[in-house]
Amino acid sequence: MHRGFFGLLALGLTFAVPAAAADNLKITGDETVVTIETDDGVVDITRQKTEAALIGGVLQPMVPVPGVTPVGELEVLDALKTKSAKVVDMRTLEWRTKSTIPGSIHIPYTEVAMRLNELGCSGSQGAWDCANADKMIAFCNGPACPQSPTAIKAMAREGYPPEKIFYYRGGMQDWVVLGLTVAEDMF
Template identity: 55%
Template sequence: MKKLLILGISMFASQLVFAQAATIAPGTPLNIFEGKKEVVVQTSNGPVTITRVMTSCAKNGGTLQPLIPLPGVTPVSEAEIMTALGDKNSLVVDMRDSNDRIKGTIPGSISIPYTEVAMRMDELGCKKLPAGGKKPWDCSQAKKVYSFCNGPVCPQSPFAMKAMVRDGFPATKIYYYRGGMLDWDALGLTSVKGEF
C-alpha cells in the first residue's frame, strides 16, 4: 500500500511538472542538471558560463537526461527509428502523455504513456507472471522497444525504462531516442497529429 501511495504521489508530481513546463515563457532560466542552472568551462579566452533558457521551440523545462539512462540501453538516432518502424520485431513507443502525443508524433509509433508502461508490458511482448514472484513479467520473448518522449530534457521515457527494467524487461532490448520530438521536429521530419 505504501509503495502504491508513493507511486501515486510521484506520478501526480511529475504530471504537475509537465503541466507547468507548458507555461514557461521563452527566456526563462532553466536547470541544466538537477538543481544546477549553469556550468563554467575554461576556454583559451577565459571562463565561459553555459546557461540554458526556455526557447519558443522547447518542449519542456526538464533537466538534461543521460544518453544512456540505464546500463544496457542503446542510444539511437532518427535513422534507427525509421528503420525500426519497418521491423516487425521492433516497436517505436511514444512514452509521452497523450496530451503531448495528440499535438504531433512519429508516424507508425504506438502510444504507451510513461505512467502506464509497467501495467502494459504485454503490448511489448511480455507475459504476466503469477503474483508473488520475483518479477511480475516474463519478457524473454519481448520485442525491441525504441522509446522516445519530448527531447533531451524530457524524463518521461527514462522514467518508463527504469520501471520496465525493474519489472523484468531486458535493458538490452531498449533503444533510447533521446532527441525525441524536439529533434524530430527540428530536422523537419514528418509527424502526424491527432493520434492517441
C-alpha cells in the same frame, strides 16, 4: 576553412549572454549554470528557452539504464519501415495528441509497468516474464524530457531486458526540428 569557437571570437563575433540567471532553464537537477575554464578565461554555459524547445525539463543522459542503446532518427525510421522494433511514444496522451511519430504506439510512462504484455512480456506487474520481449524504441519530448527515461527505469525494474530497449533521446523535439513528418490527433 573550419573555425572553432575561439576562431570566431578572434573574428570579433560574440555570443549572447543571458539577461538574468532567473531566466535560465535547468541543465541538471537545480543547476542552471555550468562554469568552465578555457584558455581564454571562464565561461558560464547556460540554457535558454528557444522556439525549438518543447519543454523546460532537465537534460537526460544518453543511457538512462546500463545496457540501453541510444539511437537517432535513422534507426527510428528503419524500425518503422522494417518493423524490427516497436517505436513507443511514452508521453502523456495530451502530448501525443498534439503530434507524434507516425507508426508509433502509445504507452504512457505512467502505465508501462502495467502494460509490458504489449511489448512481448507475459504475466503481470511485479511478476513479468520478459524472455520473449520485443525490441522497442522509447521516445518522449526530447533531450530534456524525463518521461521515457522514467519508463525505461520502470521497465528494467520489472525485468524487461535493457539490451532490447533503444532510447531515442532526441524525441519529438529533434524530430520536429529536423522537419520530419508528424501525425496529429493520435489516441
